[in-house]
Amino acid sequence: MMYIIFLGAPGAGKGTQAANVAQELNLVHIASGDLFRQALEQRTELGIQVKSYMEKGMLVPDEITTSMVLERISAPECGPGVILDGFPRNLQQAKALDKALAEPAKSIDKVVYIKVSEEELLNRLSGRWICRNCQTPYHAISSPPKVWGKCDKCGGELYQRPDDTVETVKKRLQVYFAQTAPLIDYYTQAGKLLEIDGEGSVDEVSRRIMTALSRGLFVAE
Numbered sequence: 001m002m003y004i005i006f007l008g009a010p011g012a013g014k015g016t017q018a019a020n021v022a023q024e025l026n027l028v029h030i031a032s033g034d035l036f037r038q039a040l041e042q043r044t045e046l047g048i049q050v051k052s053y054m055e056k057g058m059l060v061p062d063e064i065t066t067s068m069v070l071e072r073i074s075a076p077e078c079g080p081g082v083i084l085d086g087f088p089r090n091l092q093q094a095k096a097l098d099k100a101l102a103e104p105a106k107s108i109d110k111v112v113y114i115k116v117s118e119e120e121l122l123n124r125l126s127g128r129w130i131c132r133n134c135q136t137p138y139h140a141i142s143s144p145p146k147v148w149g150k151c152d153k154c155g156g157e158l159y160q161r162p163d164d165t166v167e168t169v170k171k172r173l174q175v176y177f178a179q180t181a182p183l184i185d186y187y188t189q190a191g192k193l194l195e196i197d198g199e200g201s202v203d204e205v206s207r208r209i210m211t212a213l214s215r216g217l218f219v220a221e
């Protein structure tokens with residue numbers, strides 16, 4: 001059983017790369033943001049609880065997020081292992097995850113930290129479109145769908161996330177640097193961090209990640 005975390009700023013390419021690697025390694029891809037967006041679409045109780053936090057670019061409270069993710073990880077289909085994308089997002093969540101995994105004597109194997117310049121993050125987020133149905137991300141310039149407005153994988157409608165506006169992206173970046181970036185040190189000290197240069201094409205970044213994962217390196221290429 002393998003546990004891999006994808007860490008990085010908003011727009012770094014976590015969702016894009018986590019989906020590729022999950023397919024390659026036959027792991028289940030769990031994205032906390034996708035789970036929240038599905039709940040919002042379906043107008044569930046969870047969706048109502050998280051709406052205002054997401055709209056403002058703030059983190060959803062830990063007790064809601066952590067219990068949602070831990071419940072998902074313990075599902076039978078996660079047996080072969082999981083890729084966590086967007087979780088943990090602060091030290092409290094990281095410690096809660098370590099504690100939950102320690103009980104059945106498991107632990108995080110690797111943390112893939114995708115590093116991208118702030119300028120490129122803004123480019124990526126301003127051109128992003130995602131599938132309303134399966135959440136696959138596209139980019140208007142770097143990875144457009146074959147038919148404009150429709151998902152290549154499921155034919156679902158593409159839309160721009162309401163939290164990808166300039167103002168909310170600024171807030172999400174502030175939250176990232178204040179609360180999530182300290183996890184880089186946390187996992188470096190644990191000897192688990194793989195720092196990956198996230199600039200370049202999707203395929204180039206995928207190759208760097210697969211090489212680093214397969215070699216088990218703990219430094220950037």
Ligand code: AP5
Nearest residue numbers: 010011012013014015016032033060086124128138201202
């Ligand atoms: P979440 O959905 O996790 O958003 P995020 O972390 O801000 O990350 P993004 O989804 O914006 O970016 P990404 O790194 O996945 O990039 P992507 O692959 O799409 O969270 C949203 C909200 O939910 C949070 O603000 C919070 O409210 C809540 N939340 C979620 N998790 C939480 C938690 N653990 N605790 C508390 N609250 C939580 O790529 C971006 C774009 O770039 C796409 O258009 C893509 O096509 C393009 N692209 C990707 N790679 C490349 C490349 N190499 N070259 C060119 N373009 C590329």
